[in-house]
Amino acid sequence: MALNRLLFEFVPTAPRPLPVPVVHYGVVGSGDMEVILEAKDLEGKTAVVVVTPVSGFDHVWKLVLQRFIDESQLANVQISINDNNATPVVVSLRLRQALLEIEG
Amino acid sequence: MSKWQTLQNSSFLESNARQRAHGLVDEGSFTELVGPLERFVSPHLPELGEAVEFDDGVVTGIGLLGKHPAIVISQEGRFIGGAVGEVGGAKMVGALKLAQSIFEDLQKRNPADAAARRPIVLISFETGGVRLHEANAGLLAHAEIMDQLQNLRRKVPVVAVVGSKIGCFGGMGFVAAATDVIVMSEFSRIGLTGPEVIEQEMGRAQFDASDRALVFRTTGGKHKYIMGDCNYLVEDRLAAFRRQVQDIAGMSMEQIEGLRRIGSRQKVEQQMKLVDFALGVAPADSTDMWKAVGNEDPQTLTDASYSQFMAIVKRLNPAV
Numbered sequence: 001m002a003l004n005r006l007l008f009e010f011v012p013t014a015p016r017p018l019p020v021p022v023v024h025y026g027v028v029g030s031g032d033m034e035v036i037l038e039a040k041d042l043e044g045k046t047a048v049v050v051v052t053p054v055s056g057f058d059h060v061w062k063l064v065l066q067r068f069i070d071e072s073q074l075a076n077v078q079i080s081i082n083d084n085n086a087t088p089v090v091v092s093l094r095l096r097q098a099l100l101e102i103e104g
Numbered sequence: 105m106s107k108w109q110t111l112q113n114s115s116f117l118e119s120n121a122r123q124r125a126h127g128l129v130d131e132g133s134f135t136e137l138v139g140p141l142e143r144f145v146s147p148h149l150p151e152l153g154e155a156v157e158f159d160d161g162v163v164t165g166i167g168l169l170g171k172h173p174a175i176v177i178s179q180e181g182r183f184i185g186g187a188v189g190e191v192g193g194a195k196m197v198g199a200l201k202l203a204q205s206i207f208e209d210l211q212k213r214n215p216a217d218a219a220a221r222r223p224i225v226l227i228s229f230e231t232g233g234v235r236l237h238e239a240n241a242g243l244l245a246h247a248e249i250m251d252q253l254q255n256l257r258r259k260v261p262v263v264a265v266v267g268s269k270i271g272c273f274g275g276m277g278f279v280a281a282a283t284d285v286i287v288m289s290e291f292s293r294i295g296l297t298g299p300e301v302i303e304q305e306m307g308r309a310q311f312d313a314s315d316r317a318l319v320f321r322t323t324g325g326k327h328k329y330i331m332g333d334c335n336y337l338v339e340d341r342l343a344a345f346r347r348q349v350q351d352i353a354g355m356s357m358e359q360i361e362g363l364r365r366i367g368s369r370q371k372v373e374q375q376m377k378l379v380d381f382a383l384g385v386a387p388a389d390s391t392d393m394w395k396a397v398g399n400e401d402p403q404t405l406t407d408a409s410y411s412q413f414m415a416i417v418k419r420l421n422p423a424v
Contacts, residue, residue: 002150003153003155022141024139024141024158027120027157027183028156029182029183032182034157036140051156052155053153053154082145082155082157083155084155
């Protein structure tokens, strides 16, 4: 019953810092999620915490997050996600939108 | 164009709680308090395996409307239907207490200028009331909010801003009714018992919750405006809501007291007269009331655009 707390770590190959100290994006609606990206000294790694009611999809989370890191190359960033049954497509979209939020 | 300017032209209905909070006050003036970065999530939802949100579904903060500090509370309907739990409720109470302390501080420090800088509270409702997962804490929050509204009475105007998709129902319907001024758009709704619950309790023959036209002409902004349950009906744009609350911020406390629908012996007597009037009309549908107050063709009002509606509508005269 309890919420799942999934932890991941990634090591980007061409590391890029987060251009701002912190950004928050999204609403935890049904099938949606929110994310906080925070600059933090993690010795070149990026750490992700996912809090989700969904069980048994850890490997899908890993793949989706890995792709986001490959694209963005974000390093030294703490990513915190509150999920409410978002599909992988929605997760990818929200993470990209969070980055666009910084530029826009 | 800045983000704030883009927001001004966007639909209030389609915006999220944070966008509404930013857009309701002057450009760049909004500071969020106890925001998502503080990570005050509900302690109860994880026990039930329910998703949490970093702001617990309520955006609280402070901005400016001209010289007036504007304390903003904005509920997020997409998170558990905007239902009020322990943390979100405490944030609402805290914001109202902040309004009072700002008011008292200004009185003490600069009494001559205090009226010109009088704070205002804006509550954007999007909720069905108590969050049943944490019912006791949610109910308590409702009571505490009501207490705070009484403390602010005749000092700081409290404005209900209702332009959201879910509207304002349940316990929060009582809270909205207890505010000084209500501003709505035609696409939002106010009520106590929500349509689905009425249908469930009274049967479909009494109230068909799937009939959207029925739901909106019973609980929607146009009906509330005709009956005097809301004070102002505005277009569904953030700019329209902001302009309206800006006007209200500039009003005297006497004017604002006059906009209340309840809260004095005289107001209660007025409401009793309205009940008598309605009993005389014996309406089978809200449109019977529209007709009774002089709107000969209710269908035209239903179909009318905002500006057409405002040009032709006849409202219930509270002195009947």
